[in-house]
Amino acid sequence: MWKKLDRFLTRSHNTGDGSSTEPDFVGHRLRCLLPCTEPVQHSPAVDVRSKCQHFRILVIGRANAGKTTLLKKVCMSVEDPEIFDPDGKKIDPNVVEGSTDRGLHDIENQLIFRSNRQFIFHDSRGFESGSMEETNKVKDFIAQRAAASTLEKQLHAIWYCLPAGDTNRPLLKADEDFFDTDIRGKVPVIAILTKFDGLATRAFQELRDNGNSRSDSQQGKEQRAEELLTTDFIEPLKSRKVPPSDYLRLADMHKDTTDCNELMEKTAEALTDDTLRLLFVSVQQNNVDLSMKYAVRR
Template identity: 45%
Template sequence: MSAENTESFKNLQEKFGRFRILIVGRANAGKTTILRAICNTTENPEIYDGDGNKVDLSQVEGSMGRGIHNVENELVFRSNDKLIFHDSRGFEAGSEKEFLQMKKFIADRAKTTILKKRIHAILYCIPMDKIERAIQRSEEMFFDECDPGNVPVVVLFTKFDALLPKALGKLAPADRQLPLRERLSKAEPLIEEIFDRADIWGRLTPMKYAPRSCIRIKDMHKSSNEGCSKLLDVTTNALNEEALQMLLVSAQEVNIALCVRYAVREWVCVAVYCALTG
């Protein structure tokens, strides 16, 4: 990051604080994998309470496995402390108490006058390993009852790779005898067909608080994966405020192409403005 960009990022931090993301989804939806990919790390996050005090992991480790988690806690990875995450674990269990806590958290953090406490984006993970039950009561409750205000909600269709065995199973008998590379090539359009037939996105968009955009995620466990770059790109484009776009672009350290595209876009905008105004 150049000295000029560093100064610009510091100014944004002074106003908005660090870029803050709430991640939502059922257990085993790939949430932790996604957070690690965004921060380009394999480590576990450090956890802080709402007052900035570090949480003793030995006190929460056992309960975290059972899906009990305080959404107010802040998850920060040492590899990139410019990003703060909140995890809604417990919501997927169908607990009314957990749902109401998350709903209140979203309402409070979306509208608070304390800019550094606001959440800037919500990532909602829907795994594709059980596509027949992708939309459950938890999704209906969230998108019909949780008002995110101006905070964009991006749906992540995680574990998209899980549709490959289904697609391979739909190949014609003759195609099943082909070499693996050719079978995979013929299965690609069938994956799209399976996903389109399930009409998951079409079922989400009519809901009261429909998500703003979506992305299909696969191979998130691999380093330097394309999915993470696309996720950051989609999330940046979903943001309403240019300042928040700049805050996210400056904070993330994975998608170099996104940084370049954003810088080029800014340069083009300045050049056009100068041309029009003489």
């Protein structure tokens, strides 16, 4: 078992140009917990990183869905990501910010955090505009990545962010269209219902408007928010032709005390390819228990 775990934990941090590496901090922490009972024998044949150096995720969602906050939490970063074009050339973030308002945001651009360069994110924006043009761009991007000849270039997972606090328009036409179209193949889609704390605030106000006391409303807001989450988001998503692979809600992601462990767990569970699952678990740095779970399972 220890040999398998060490093989799983052995990984290098690619700097983006392939010029340097550094030890994995999760792997180091785990090794400190392991007994040194037998020598480690590395096997290139089972080395996940010989097949793929990065885990590639498409992040879909409205501008107010808290995507940037989520990605910073995932990569344990306080800095914004660096932006690279499809050829790996770094892009001035000011140029990208300026182009976003003009509708020139490029889904092909790669977002990489210096704190964890093994994740590559692609950001799709503009679904809230109601235009099918952005939806079609996403469909084309997914199709092109599915046709890529190497695992490195393919899309590995989709995180679909919906702001749960926005109950005035839970699902847009573009959202419904996406989950009615079978375009993603085996790529898992995790529906991330962000800003649940905002939904709880709405639930509190609803209870107060219905004549409940402040104390009773405070006590019952979580349960009512869960009910709203189910009726306004989860049930409508489940009714689509191609529903998400899994669902989760997130709250207070701007606070230091919150984490994204559940997102890591659900993404790992949704991956059907063992190689990709091991790659994902080794890349993520948030959940040590998850690393142990899949290393031992192997």
